[in-house]
Amino acid sequence: MSPTEISEKITSQFADAVVTVNLDGNRAVIEVVSQAFADMNRVQKQQAVYACIQQYIADGRLHAVTIKTELPAD
Numbered sequence: 001m002s003p004t005e006i007s008e009k010i011t012s013q014f015a016d017a018v019v020t021v022n023l024d025g026n027r028a029v030i031e032v033v034s035q036a037f038a039d040m041n042r043v044q045k046q047q048a049v050y051a052c053i054q055q056y057i058a059d060g061r062l063h064a065v066t067i068k069t070e071l072p073a074d
Contacts, residue, residue, distance in 0.1 A: 002023075003022070003023055006028065006056070007019040010053070014036050014052075016036065017032050017033065019031070026061060027065075028053075028065050030068070033069075033070045034069070036048075037071055042069075046067050
């Protein structure tokens with residue numbers, strides 16, 4: 001599993017997303033900027049990104065994940 005692989009999983013669901021992934025072993029910090037977050041609350045944003053990477057969490061490749069979500073700057 002690479003940062004690119006994680007990024008591709010997320011952009012497959014959020015086509016306009018700019019994704020940054022920093023991996024340290026089985027820990028990841030993921031930043032996602034997407035207009036798709038406009039009508040979501042904080043929890044919904046987190047759930048949407050987690051859904052993209054759920055398989056990595058379930059099989060143990062990812063253990064700790066920090067997700068930061070933002071709307072694009074105008």
